[in-house]
Amino acid sequence: MSGLRERKKERTRQAISEAAVALFLERGFDQVSVADVAAAAEVSKPTLFSYFASKEDLVVHRFADHQEQSADVVRGRTGGEPVLEALRRDFLDGLARHDPVTGLNDHPQVLAFTALVYGTPSLAARVGAYTARAEQSLVKALREAPDLAPPHELTAQLLAAQVTATQRVLALHNWRRIRQDGRTADDLHAEAAAEAGRAFDLLARGYEDS
Template identity: 55%
Template sequence: MTSPTAPDPAPTPGLRERKKQRTRQVLSDTAVRLFLEKGYDKVSVAEVAAAAEVSKPTLFRYFPAKEDLVLHRFADHEDEAARVVAGRAEGQAPVEALRERFLAGLGRRDPVTGLCDHPAVLAYQRLLYGTPSLVARLLGYQERSERALAEALGGPPVQARLAAGQIVAVQRILAEENVRRIRAGESADDVEADAVRAAELGFGQLADGLPDRFRG
C-alpha cells in the first residue's frame, strides 16, 4: 500500500529503457568502485569505460561529465520533494507531508537523510564530500530540486521559491548533521533519537515561519 506522502508510482519502463537503466547503473557502479580504489582524480573516464567494457563515446552518451558518474545516485532524488508535495493526501499541508517523508526515511535508514552507517554508504560519502569538484556539482542538483519543489508548491513565484529554499535547506542541514555524527564514529542507532528530535524541530520551525498555505 502506498503511503499518502509517497510519490506516485512511476509507470513500468519498457525493455529498451530498462536496458538503458542497467547500463547507467553498471557504468556508475564501475566508476565509483575505481574512484574508491584509486582516488577520483587518478582515474580517467577512459579507464572507467574500459573497465565497464564500453567505448568512451558510449559512456559520454550516458554521463556527459565525469562527476555525473558519481552523482547519478542523486538523480532519482532530485525531484523527490516535489513529488511528495504533488502526491500528498487531500487536505494535507506540504510541510507536513515532507516531515512525514523525512521521518519515515530516518526509520528505514535512507542514505538521503544522512542516517545510514552501512560501510558502502560511508565510503561513498567520503568520496563525495572529499572531492571539491563533486561537491560543486552537487550544488546543481540541489538547485534543481529547489526549483522543482517551488513549482510543486505553486502560488506567487517569489513566495514559492523562498519557501522551497527554506525547506531544502532544513532537509540538507538535518542530513549533514546526521552524516557528521556517523562519520565521527557513532552508529545510526545511537544517532536516531536525536535525528528524530532535530527533524521535528526543523520542520516545526518551517511550520511556524512559512505562509499558512504551505503549513496547513
C-alpha cells in the same frame, strides 16, 4: 522488445556507474580518468559518454533519483495535509528506513560514497546543481498546490529554498555524527528524528508568519 532494450540500457548504465565509483573510492576521483572507467566497465569512451554527460555525473547521477522527491510529496498529499507536515513526514519516514539521502545510514559504502562526494570539490559543485533543480521543482509544486492560498512568488521561492537547505543540513549533520563519532544509525535515530522535528517546526512557524 522496447522494454527489454530499456532494461538492458539501464543495466549497462548501472554497471558503468558502479565501476566508476569503485575506482574513485579506491584511487580518488582526480586520479582516475574516464578511459580508466571505460576500460573497467568494458565499454568504449563514446559509449560511456552516451550514458553520462560528464565524469562527475558518473557519481552524482544518483542524486537525480531524489530530484523530484519533495515536489512529489507536495503533489501527492491527501486529506488536506499541510505542505510542511507532508515534507516532515517524508523526511521522518526516510530516517526510519535509513534512507542514505537523510544521512542516517551507517553502511560503509554509503559513508565512503558521501565522503567522496563532499570531499571532492567538483562533485560537491555538481550535487549543488541537482539541489538547485530540486528546489525549483518544489517551487513549481508549491505554486500549483490547489489547497494553498496562491503563495506569493517570493514566498514559494523562500520556502522551497529553506526546505531544501534544511534537508541538506540535517543529512550532512547525521552523516558526520556517524562517520566522526562512530554512532550507529539505529543508535542515532531517535535524536535525528527529534532534530528533524525541531527543524520543521522552525520552518512552519516562519511560514505561518509570512
